[in-house]
Amino acid sequence: MSVVTGRRARRSMSVPAWTARICVGVIALYAFVTVFAPLLSPYGETEIVGAPFEPASSEFWMGTDNLGRDMLSRLIWGARNTVGVALAVTVLSFVIGGTLGLMAAVRGGLADQVLSRVADALMALPPLVLALLLLTVFGTGFASLVTVIALIDATRVFRVARAAGLDVASMDYVEAARIRGEGLFSIIGREVLPNVKAPLTAEFGLRFCFVFLFIATLSFLGLGLQPPAADWGGMVRDNASLVLYAELTPLYPALAMAVLTVAVNLTVDHVLKRAADPRS
Amino acid sequence: MGALILRRIALALLALVLISLVVFASVELLPGDFADVILGQSATPEAVAALRQGLGLDEPAVGRYLGWVSGALQGDFGQSLASGRAVSELIGGRLVNTGFLAAYAAIVAVPLSVTLGAVAALYQSSFADRVINILSLGFISLPEFFVGYVLILVFAVNLGVLPSLALLTPEMSFGEMLVRTLLPAMTLVMVVTGHMMRMTRTALVDILSRPYIEMAELKGVGRARIVFWHALPNAVGPIANVIAINLAYLVVGVVVVEVVFVYPGIGQLFVDSVSSRDLPVVQACCLIFASVYIILNLLADVAQLLSNPRLRQPK
Numbered sequence: 001m002s003v004v005t006g007r008r009a010r011r012s013m014s015v016p017a018w019t020a021r022i023c024v025g026v027i028a029l030y031a032f033v034t035v036f037a038p039l040l041s042p043y044g045e046t047e048i049v050g051a052p053f054e055p056a057s058s059e060f061w062m063g064t065d066n067l068g069r070d071m072l073s074r075l076i077w078g079a080r081n082t083v084g085v086a087l088a089v090t091v092l093s094f095v096i097g098g099t100l101g102l103m104a105a106v107r108g109g110l111a112d113q114v115l116s117r118v119a120d121a122l123m124a125l126p127p128l129v130l131a132l133l134l135l136t137v138f139g140t141g142f143a144s145l146v147t148v149i150a151l152i153d154a155t156r157v158f159r160v161a162r163a164a165g166l167d168v169a170s171m172d173y174v175e176a177a178r179i180r181g182e183g184l185f186s187i188i189g190r191e192v193l194p195n196v197k198a199p200l201t202a203e204f205g206l207r208f209c210f211v212f213l214f215i216a217t218l219s220f221l222g223l224g225l226q227p228p229a230a231d232w233g234g235m236v237r238d239n240a241s242l243v244l245y246a247e248l249t250p251l252y253p254a255l256a257m258a259v260l261t262v263a264v265n266l267t268v269d270h271v272l273k274r275a276a277d278p279r280s
Numbered sequence: 281m282g283a284l285i286l287r288r289i290a291l292a293l294l295a296l297v298l299i300s301l302v303v304f305a306s307v308e309l310l311p312g313d314f315a316d317v318i319l320g321q322s323a324t325p326e327a328v329a330a331l332r333q334g335l336g337l338d339e340p341a342v343g344r345y346l347g348w349v350s351g352a353l354q355g356d357f358g359q360s361l362a363s364g365r366a367v368s369e370l371i372g373g374r375l376v377n378t379g380f381l382a383a384y385a386a387i388v389a390v391p392l393s394v395t396l397g398a399v400a401a402l403y404q405s406s407f408a409d410r411v412i413n414i415l416s417l418g419f420i421s422l423p424e425f426f427v428g429y430v431l432i433l434v435f436a437v438n439l440g441v442l443p444s445l446a447l448l449t450p451e452m453s454f455g456e457m458l459v460r461t462l463l464p465a466m467t468l469v470m471v472v473t474g475h476m477m478r479m480t481r482t483a484l485v486d487i488l489s490r491p492y493i494e495m496a497e498l499k500g501v502g503r504a505r506i507v508f509w510h511a512l513p514n515a516v517g518p519i520a521n522v523i524a525i526n527l528a529y530l531v532v533g534v535v536v537v538e539v540v541f542v543y544p545g546i547g548q549l550f551v552d553s554v555s556s557r558d559l560p561v562v563q564a565c566c567l568i569f570a571s572v573y574i575i576l577n578l579l580a581d582v583a584q585l586l587s588n589p590r591l592r593q594p595k
Contacts, residue, residue: 121302124295126532129569136554136562137306213423220425221539221551236425240540243429244444246437254426261421 020270023263030083030260037080041073046228053242056249063249066238071249074230078253081231082219083260086212089150093211094204097154101161102188102196105169116162119155127152131218140223145215153211160203164196171195198275205268209261216257232257285582292578299570300352303563304345348563357564362556367564371546375568378545381461382527382534385468389530390523393473397480401488402507412477419474424533428467428540435463445542464541471533476526483518487511517587524580528573 033040042061043049047069054064062071104112122130131148138144168174169192177191218224219233227234232253239250351357357367400412419427436444442463452460487493488511496506535547542548546565553561585591 121295121298124574125299125302125566125570126528126573128532128535129566129573132535132550132554133303133306133562133566136557136559139557140555209421216423217425217536220423221536221554223551223554233423233425236429240429243433244437246433248433251426251429251433254423254429258418258422258426262417265417265421 017270020267023267023270026259026263027267030079030263033076033079034083037076041070041076043070043073045069045073045077045230047073053239062252063247065235065249066241069230071235071239071252074235075232075253075256077230078232078235079256081225081229082212082216082233082257085146085225085231086208086215089146089153089215090204090208090211092146092150093153093157093207094200096150097157098161098200099188100154101158102165102192103184104158105162105165106174106187106192107184108169112162115158119158122152122155123159127214128217131214132223135218135223140226142225145218145224149211149214149218153207153214156210157203157207161196161200164199165192168192168195202268202272202275205264205271209264213257213261284585288578288581288585292574295574296571299574300349300567301345303566303570304348306563307559352564352567357567358560360553360558360561362553362558362561367560370549370561371564371568374544374546374549377543378534378538378547380457381464381468381538381543381545382530384458384461384465385472385530386527388465389469389472389476389526392469393476393526394480394519394523396473397477398484400477400481401484404485412481416474416477419470420478424467424471424536425540427470428464428537431463431467432540461543464537464543467537467540468530468533471537472526472530475529476522479522479526480519483522484511484515487515487518490514517584520583520587521580524576524583528576528580531572531576532569 048067049070050060050064050068052064052066052068054060054068056063060070060072062075065071065074100115104115125133130152134148134151135144138148171191174187174191177187182190215224216231216233219231220237222234222237224233225231227238235253236250242250348358355368357371359365360367360370363370396412400409403409432444435442443460444463493506493510496510501510534545535550537543538545538547539551546568549561550565550569552558553565
């Protein structure tokens with residue numbers, strides 16, 4: 001989904017099984033590259049190995065970048081930075097937003113009111129605008145980047161978790177657990193969570209795409225991960241001038257992002273459809 | 281109904297006040313003192329004191345907020361920290377440029393995506409529907425800057441028919457401006473069309489699956505009459521809603537596209553000011569973007585209310 005929007009069109013696409021299989025394979029490939037980046041890349045992440053903007057050769061398969069670093073190595077290391085950071089941020093936003101959302105759903109009352117209004121207020125601003133504001137205030141370091149994006153994303157997770165939790169919280173078995181005198185976290189962990197796992201897992205995939213593209217966009221704007229770390233958004237920015245010489249190199253990182261986003265989206269579609277209709 | 285719309289407008293105003301508070305409070309959130317942050321460690325105490333006074337940091341927060349808001353309402357956003365010029369002066373011309381680009385993209389994107397969305401909905405699971413679906417998923421998944429650079433590569437570099445940079449000069453004719461900004465506008469169109477098409481399709485599919493449409497089909501009413509006479513009146517509201525929501529996206533999508541094409545708009549200024557931590561400019565940009573976003577969302581809701589009498593009934 002588009003980064004700037006933060007919302008996504010409702011989907012209605014059916015995905016054939018073989019497409020879903022390919023997509024899972026693609027995701028596995030990205031995971032493999034992310035984990036084994038140091039072994040796979042021919043050169044170091046920030047190692048200067050040649051002249052700036054050398055064309056592709058047997059030595060540098062994708063040529064070199066604006067500072068003479070190997071593009072392929074940067075692309076592989078970039079997977080680690082871009083995908084890894086996005087995954088960490090998504091997990092963080094699920095821990096914050098998911099916990100608060102389920103708490104609001106089960107507890108209800110004033111806590112729910114306050115949390116919901118805070119989330120509404122934060123969501124009244126477009127995500128990119130809020131992120132730019134907060135990054136100005138806290139600076140563009142790694143810690144503030146992670147915190148700011150996790151915070152923005154947590155508001156969306158909160159909404160979804162609360163809605164899913166509300167459906168479950170009205171069930172008799174939750175009422176029974178309440179009457180048994182179980183505590184809030186025991187109810188959330190043992191009664192609610194197992195029943196909202198499916199929608200939250202699907203949401204995780206979609207939130208990951210959002211965070212991933214969001215970080216890439218901020219890096220492209222020069223406000224995300226800071227150099228010399230290799231990340232895909234920043235690599236496009238650094239080498240963009242090559243486009244004017246009909247070189248495709250700067251577009252590889254962007255293409256890598258697009259492929260992963262499509263793969264995750266289609267997989268989520270498939271999983272959701274399977275969950276809705278197990279026979280298909 | 282008037283009361284409902286008034287209530288919705290009141291809510292939007294409340295949201296604007298809340299946002300102005302958030303934007304203002306961002307200065308208060310700064311770790312330590314803003315003056316120290318800007319001037320750095322080596323600043324003399326006199327310089328810090330002078331800047332604090334210049335920013336009005338030595339006054340109470342409530343008074344500063346009221347002063348800032350009343351200034352903003354009159355178009356006075358204070359002075360840029362980076363250049364010392366009035367923020368309104370920096371923003372003025374750029375705001376017009378950004379408005380031009382957004383309007384250009386909207387005028388192309390709205391009819392295009394509504395038509396394509398309608399085609400996809402009317403001929404469900406046909407070849408056209410599949411192509412439209414795949415295209416929209418593609419545009420939604422691609423980063424905005426990717427679309428922009430591919431367009432530059434194809435039209436500016438390979439074909440050489442359009443300029444790659446969207447530089448504007450005051451003496452340009454309107455036609456020339458349209459050509460100059462065609463690539464950024466097309467990028468925005470593609471990005472926003474993906475969403476708009478899908479949402480239009482969903483809204484129409486929802487209406488076409490209602491029992492009264494099936495009834496009309498069973499009565500033997502012709503297809504064109506079903507679409508224009510039975511379905512369209514009910515679809516106007518959802519579609520207007522979709523358009524307003526997507527125009528709100530477009531206003532923000534402009535930020536990335538302006539950076540790609542080095543377009544002299546407010547989005548570029550926004551990003552530059554974040555890098556240099558020029559807070560007054562960032563605050564002004566935030567307020568402007570947020571206001572437009574909220575107003576368009578308000579319009580979306582009002583369109584929904586006007587078109588669907590059921591929503592006007594108190595529950």
